[in-house]
Amino acid sequence: MAKQPDLDDFRVPYFDGKKKNKFSLDDFDPAAKPFSTGTKESDRQRLSEIGAELDVFQERLHAQRKRRVLLVLQGMDTSGKDGTIRAVFHEVDPLGLRIAPFRAPTPDELAHDFLWRVHAQAPAAGELTIFNRSHYEDLLVPTVLGSIDEKAFDVRCRHIRQFEELLADSDTTIIKCMLHVSKDEQRERRQARIDDETKHWKFDLSDLDARKQWDKYQAVYRDALAATSTEYAPWYVIPADSKTHRNVMVAELLLRTFQGLKLDYPPAKESLKGVKVE
Amino acid sequence: MAKQPDLDDFRVPYFDGKKKNKFSLDDFDPAAKPFSTGTKESDRQRLSEIGAELDVFQERLHAQRKRRVLLVLQGMDTSGKDGTIRAVFHEVDPLGLRIAPFRAPTPDELAHDFLWRVHAQAPAAGELTIFNRSHYEDLLVPTVLGSIDEKAFDVRCRHIRQFEELLADSDTTIIKCMLHVSKDEQRERRQARIDDETKHWKFDLSDLDARKQWDKYQAVYRDALAATSTEYAPWYVIPADSKTHRNVMVAELLLRTFQGLKLDYPPAKESLKGVKVE
Numbered sequence: 001m002a003k004q005p006d007l008d009d010f011r012v013p014y015f016d017g018k019k020k021n022k023f024s025l026d027d028f029d030p031a032a033k034p035f036s037t038g039t040k041e042s043d044r045q046r047l048s049e050i051g052a053e054l055d056v057f058q059e060r061l062h063a064q065r066k067r068r069v070l071l072v073l074q075g076m077d078t079s080g081k082d083g084t085i086r087a088v089f090h091e092v093d094p095l096g097l098r099i100a101p102f103r104a105p106t107p108d109e110l111a112h113d114f115l116w117r118v119h120a121q122a123p124a125a126g127e128l129t130i131f132n133r134s135h136y137e138d139l140l141v142p143t144v145l146g147s148i149d150e151k152a153f154d155v156r157c158r159h160i161r162q163f164e165e166l167l168a169d170s171d172t173t174i175i176k177c178m179l180h181v182s183k184d185e186q187r188e189r190r191q192a193r194i195d196d197e198t199k200h201w202k203f204d205l206s207d208l209d210a211r212k213q214w215d216k217y218q219a220v221y222r223d224a225l226a227a228t229s230t231e232y233a234p235w236y237v238i239p240a241d242s243k244t245h246r247n248v249m250v251a252e253l254l255l256r257t258f259q260g261l262k263l264d265y266p267p268a269k270e271s272l273k274g275v276k277v278e
Numbered sequence: 279m280a281k282q283p284d285l286d287d288f289r290v291p292y293f294d295g296k297k298k299n300k301f302s303l304d305d306f307d308p309a310a311k312p313f314s315t316g317t318k319e320s321d322r323q324r325l326s327e328i329g330a331e332l333d334v335f336q337e338r339l340h341a342q343r344k345r346r347v348l349l350v351l352q353g354m355d356t357s358g359k360d361g362t363i364r365a366v367f368h369e370v371d372p373l374g375l376r377i378a379p380f381r382a383p384t385p386d387e388l389a390h391d392f393l394w395r396v397h398a399q400a401p402a403a404g405e406l407t408i409f410n411r412s413h414y415e416d417l418l419v420p421t422v423l424g425s426i427d428e429k430a431f432d433v434r435c436r437h438i439r440q441f442e443e444l445l446a447d448s449d450t451t452i453i454k455c456m457l458h459v460s461k462d463e464q465r466e467r468r469q470a471r472i473d474d475e476t477k478h479w480k481f482d483l484s485d486l487d488a489r490k491q492w493d494k495y496q497a498v499y500r501d502a503l504a505a506t507s508t509e510y511a512p513w514y515v516i517p518a519d520s521k522t523h524r525n526v527m528v529a530e531l532l533l534r535t536f537q538g539l540k541l542d543y544p545p546a547k548e549s550l551k552g553v554k555v556e
Contacts, residue, residue, distance in 0.1 A: 063479040086371050093364050094372055095379075095410070132373070190555040197546035201341040205549045211556075268475035271483045277468040278489075 005034035007253055010236050012229035015161070019154075019227035025218055028237045030182040033245040035252055043244035050251040051091030057258035058096040058128050063265050068123035068172040071254065072131045075179030076217060077207055078189040079240050081132050084179065087247040088254065089130070098123070101132040114138040114156065115163050122167055135160060136224060143220045144213055157227040168232035175257055176233060177250055178225060179240040183214050283312035285531055288514050290507035293439070297432075297505035303496055306515045308460040311523040313530055321522035328529040329369030335536035336374045336406050341543050346401035346450040349532065350409045353457030354495060355485055356467035357518050359410050362457065365525040366532065367408070376401070379410040392416040392434065393441050400445055413438060414502060421498045422491055435505040446510035453535055454511060455528055456503060457518040461492050 013023050037046045061067055073081045089097055100121035109117045115135055123129035139156050142148040148156070164174055181189075190211070193199040210217060229235040236253060240246040291301050315324045339345055351359045367375055378399035387395045393413055401407035417434050420426040426434070442452055459467075468489070471477040488495060507513040514531060518524040 063476075065479075082373055085373055089372050092372075094367050094370075094375055095360055095363055095377055097372055099373055101373075187555045194550050194553050194555065198341075198543040200547045200550055201343075201544045204547075205553070208555065265476040266479045269478045269482075272472050272478055275472050275483070277465045277472065277486065 007236070007249075007256060010034075010238070010249075012225045012235040012237065014230055014234070015227055019157070019223050021226055023222065023226045025180065025222050025225075025237065028180055028239060030180045030185065030239050031241040032239040033242050034239070035249040036242065036245045037248065040244045043248050047087060047244075047247055047251055048091065050248075050255050051088065053255055054089075054251070054258065055091045055093060057255075057261075057263055058092050060263035060265055061128060061258075061261070062096045062126045064263060065126035066171055067261055067263070068125060068167075068170075069128045069257065069261075070123050070131065070167065070172055070174045071129070071250075072134045072136070072174065072176040073179065074134060074136050074177070074221075075240065076181060076186060076214075077203070077210060078186050078193075079179035079181045080243060080246055081179060083243060084177075084247055084250050085130055085132060087243075088251045092128070096126075096128055098127055098129045099132055100129055102134055102137060105138065115159060119163070123172060125171065135163075136228075139224050140217065140220050143224075144210075144216050153223070154227070157224065160228050161230060161233075164228075164230065164233040173257060173261060174233035175253060176229075176235045177238050177253070178221065178235060179246060180237050181240045183211075185241040186211065285514070285527075285534060288312075288516070288527075290503045290513040290515065292508055292512070293505055297435070297501050299504055301500065301504045303458065303500050303503075303515065306458055306517060308458045308463065308517050309519040310517040311520050312517070313527040314520065314523045315526065318522045321526050325365060325522070325525055325529055326369065328526075328533050329366065331533055332367075332529070332536065333370045335533075335539070335541055336370050338541035338543055339406060339536075339539070340374045340404045342541060343404035344449055345539055345541070346403060346445075346448075347406045347535070347539075348401050348409065348445065348450055348452045349407070349528075350412045350414070350452070350454040351457065352412060352414050352455070352499075353518065354459060354464060354492075355481070355488060356464050356471075357457035357459045358521060358524055359457060361521060362455075362525055362528050363408055363410060365521075366529045370406070374404075374406055376405055376407045377410055378407055380412055380415060383416065393437060397441070401450060403449065413441075414506075417502050418495065418498050421502075422488075422494050431501070432505070435502065438506050439508060439511075442506075442508065442511040451535060451539065452511040453531060454507075454513045455516050455531070456499065456513060457524060458515050459518045461489075463519040464489065 010028070013021060037043050061069065073084060075081055085099060102118070105114075105117065118131075118135040121129065121131070139153065139160065143153050168174060190208070193202055225235045225237075238246055238249050288306070291299060315321050339347065351362060353359055363377060380396070383392075383395065396409075396413040399407065399409070417431065417438065421431050446452060468486070471480055503513045503515075516524055516527050
């Protein structure tokens with residue numbers, strides 16, 4: 001029987017002051033399925049089980065109104081951010097879930113510091129919030145396009161660490177997932193979307209530009225992950241060529257996170273004990 | 279075989295300048311189950327079918343990024359606003375759904391006009407937004423408590439009609455549901471929550487105050503519904519003593535609404551035709 005994999009083996013080493021460490025994305029095979037339960041069918045079954053558990057945890061989180069949970073999803077186009085949200089949170093009560101999508105910043109947003117619009121979307125007490133893309137876009141894209149240099153990159157990374165530390169010190173549990181797909185898999189998914197005309201609304205020809213800079217994006221991702229994986233806001237690399245594996249792994253990670261929070265319902269209210277409604 | 283009920287039989291007559299019309303909440307039996315398919319089991323089955331259809335419509339809404347849909351849920355405590363959201367939108371992609379809950383206004387919110395905080399939550403192009411309570415609370419509560427008089431009530435109703443007309447003229451389809459429960463049913467649900475200590479977080483002893491003013495709330499609800507049901511933002515009375523009936527009826531209403539929108543995927547992009555991803 002295969003050894004049960006350890007989620008921590010997919011955690012990016014914590015930043016210790018040097019971003020040029022031994023961490024490499026090449027050490028993670030995008031096609032690997034370490035958390036798969038065997039078949040797609042059994043993966044879906046497992047996902048459904050975890051979903052039901054997450055739903056219970058989320059209700060307790062909401063009932064307590066103290067802790068906050070933030071899931072950050074990043075990845076190249078077609079890596080499956082939307083699909084992950086759909087699949088993993090299918091069973092979770094929409095009342096307790098908030099999705100914050102980050103697109104290219106508007107002129108208003110650009111008129112502020114890069115964390116301004118992000119801070120506004122931070123989860124409130126009792127909330128489970130998902131960042132669909134995030135402040136990391138404002139680190140990755142300008143770096144690849146050359147509009148910020150390495151020094152500015154390092155400054156942004158420092159601000160991100162400090163910002164995430166503020167959230168963590170304010171009862172927020174942060175989990176960050178990089179959905180790791182191969183260039184080949186992206187080609188297939190892209191082509192499928194082009195060949196299906198009902199999917200055309202999902203993207204534009206200009207979206208292919210990022211693909212042309214694939215290697216540069218991978219290098220900047222490496223540096224960004226290495227410089228911002230911390231004990232209070234760790235990054236995980238999620239092999240994502242298999243959609244069902246990707247979903248199960250993100251779900252397992254969240255389940256472990258919630259289990260670690262030791263959430264219980266708040267104590268019963270003395271004032272309500274024995275009350276009879278008239 | 280029973281005559282198939284008509285959703286429009288549950289629509290509050292459109293306001294024609296006089297709120298004192300023949301509309302009465304007493305004409306609607308909270309325990310009725312006109313849209314039930316027979317058993318709880320078959321209702322759940324029907325709900326699941328509609329949910330899958332709503333999911334498809336919602337994706338098209340999102341793809342088009344033109345129309346907006348707003349569902350307003352109102353009702354006395356325990357009438358099932360949370361439960362409706364959970365049950366009806368279970369199948370809908372959380373990516374395309376936004377829930378805006380309205381609680382008692384904060385000092386900041388009170389420092390503005392009563393529609394200020396509501397306008398900020400209006401659905402954007404392509405969005406399906408649910409108001410869990412709404413601007414109607416700011417009409418009902420102050421009226422029952424006596425902090426606004428009948429003249430101020432009428433002024434607020436006028437502002438609400440005008441505000442909703444602005445949204446409707448801006449591609450928003452508005453559906454408003456009053457979840458109609460009986461006072462007896464509320465007692466049972468309340469008592470059940472008191473007897474289950476894990477549910478204590480859901481309310482406070484002071485929540486029983488509104489129950490003491492039950493008749494007054496019902497009268498103000500009647501006037502509010504009569505004065506704000508319009509062609510562009512109709513009110514529906516949802517018999518809600520049966521949870522499964524309530525869910526199915528709200529779902530049927532939404533399904534009909536989406537069917538009327540004639541949503542299709544946007545046309546294929548010429549620029550993408552025949553493109554091969556490298």
